[in-house]
Amino acid sequence: MVAQLKSEIIMRRDIFQAIADPTRRAIVMLLAVNVMTPNAIAEHFDSSRQAVSKHLQILVECDLLKQEQQGREIYYHLNAVKMNEVEHWLKQFKALLETRFSQLDEVLTQLKNTKK
Amino acid sequence: MSKAILMNFQVDKENKQVKVDRSFNAPIDMVWPAWTQSEILDQWWAPKPWKANTKSMSFTNGGKWLYAMEGPQGEKHWSVCEYSGIKPVQEFTGRTAFCDEEGYVKPGDPQSNWHVVFNEDGDATKVAIVITFDELKDLEAHIQMGFKEGFTMGLQNLDEYLVGK
Numbered sequence: 001m002v003a004q005l006k007s008e009i010i011m012r013r014d015i016f017q018a019i020a021d022p023t024r025r026a027i028v029m030l031l032a033v034n035v036m037t038p039n040a041i042a043e044h045f046d047s048s049r050q051a052v053s054k055h056l057q058i059l060v061e062c063d064l065l066k067q068e069q070q071g072r073e074i075y076y077h078l079n080a081v082k083m084n085e086v087e088h089w090l091k092q093f094k095a096l097l098e099t100r101f102s103q104l105d106e107v108l109t110q111l112k113n114t115k116k
Numbered sequence: 117m118s119k120a121i122l123m124n125f126q127v128d129k130e131n132k133q134v135k136v137d138r139s140f141n142a143p144i145d146m147v148w149p150a151w152t153q154s155e156i157l158d159q160w161w162a163p164k165p166w167k168a169n170t171k172s173m174s175f176t177n178g179g180k181w182l183y184a185m186e187g188p189q190g191e192k193h194w195s196v197c198e199y200s201g202i203k204p205v206q207e208f209t210g211r212t213a214f215c216d217e218e219g220y221v222k223p224g225d226p227q228s229n230w231h232v233v234f235n236e237d238g239d240a241t242k243v244a245i246v247i248t249f250d251e252l253k254d255l256e257a258h259i260q261m262g263f264k265e266g267f268t269m270g271l272q273n274l275d276e277y278l279v280g281k
Binding site (some may be wrong): 022025049088090093094096097099100101104105106107108109111112115 | 123125127130134136138140141142146147156159160161163164226251
């Protein structure tokens with residue numbers, strides 16, 4: 001159970017690492033609209049093919065991208081489900097703040113009443 | 117009292133920031149202490165049924181608020197907030213982290229920076245918060261390590277509260 005939780009944390013952390021890099025964010029944006037080969041992706045960047053390929057590898061390891069072999073070509077496509085996890089945490093954080101602030105509303109109301 | 121309270125929540129992933137604007141239906145001389153005095157912070161900072169329990173508080177530049185989030189089963193998560201840039205009744209910055217009972221933060225543990233600005237808005241007060249995470253992934257750790265349970269319960273609590281209205 002603990003081990004499972006730990007591996008979940010490590011796995012999820014990787015997603016954040018994945019999108020922390022501007023080139024990787026750009027790759028994700030590209031693949032949000034199109035399925036692409038590594039060559040086609042590399043054409044969009046000034047960095048070397050090796051550098052782009054390294055970024056692709058990291059994104060695949062984080063499960064953000066999926067590879068698909070079609071004939072001789074490999075195509076990359078976005079694993080949208082995975083991308084949603086980031087949004088999921090942000091939503092939770094937002095809800096946490098909302099809870100907290102509605103509690104502050106109550107406290108302020110009490111303070112006002114005692115002051116009267 | 118029935119005035120609609122809006123919360124604006126913006127995420128800036130590039131700069132690893134979350135920006136939150138929230139208005140409170142109380143004058144600034146009431147809202148400021150609620151954010152800066154531990155007796156009041158203890159009443160709202162933790163999502164119910166969790167409780168914030170202050171061990172020590174020094175709201176000064178370089179001073180710290182050391183408190184525990186206490187769960188209904190007696191579980192405790194220690195947190196520390198170190199203050200800087202205090203301009204009374206205007207703004208402050210708090211650097212928050214999980215820690216041990218003595219306030220010791222393990223190197224490499226997730227931290228976040230809260231820049232909180234207060235503005236008078238008639239009888240109400242607008243609070244603008246910019247939360248900067250060292251790493252955006254820390255946001256997840258922040259939720260997962262500290263609050264997951266309490267926070268889910270907190271939401272239920274809120275629902276009950278809203279139903280009761």
